[in-house]
Amino acid sequence: MSDxxxxxxxxxxxxxxxxxxxxxxxxxxxxxxxxxxINGYLIRATPKEKTLLFHLxxxxxxxxxxNFDRVDNLEARKDVIKLVNVLIxxxxxxxxxxxx
Numbered sequence: 001m002s003d004x005x006x007x008x009x010x011x012x013x014x015x016x017x018x019x020x021x022x023x024x025x026x027x028x029x030x031x032x033x034x035x036x037x038i039n040g041y042l043i044r045a046t047p048k049e050k051t052l053l054f055h056l057x058x059x060x061x062x063x064x065x066x067n068f069d070r071v072d073n074l075e076a077r078k079d080v081i082k083l084v085n086v087l088i089x090x091x092x093x094x095x096x097x098x099x100x
Contacts, residue, residue: 011038011041014037019068022034032063055095064083067083
């Protein structure tokens with residue numbers, strides 16, 4: 001369920017925690033928390049991580065708003081994690097990170 005997310009290492013764990021615990025009802029609110037978490041990590045990210053995280057940050061608002069009306073329950077948050085895994089796979093493919 002969270003394989004791609006946790007495979008990102010420290011930032012993956014931070015994003016996982018953010019998705020499950022951030023105070024948010026609307027998908028846009030959760031997206032803002034996710035992007036803030038990404039932005040806070042970028043100063044220590046490797047160039048490959050920066051590219052992948054940039055693509056993820058660019059897609060997250062649109063993806064969550066199109067797929068969720070509310071994100072204030074555990075089931076929705078689990079589904080957000082699944083969606084983020086899909087977005088990470090896309091970002092890896094786009095950024096040429098297969099197998100990283």
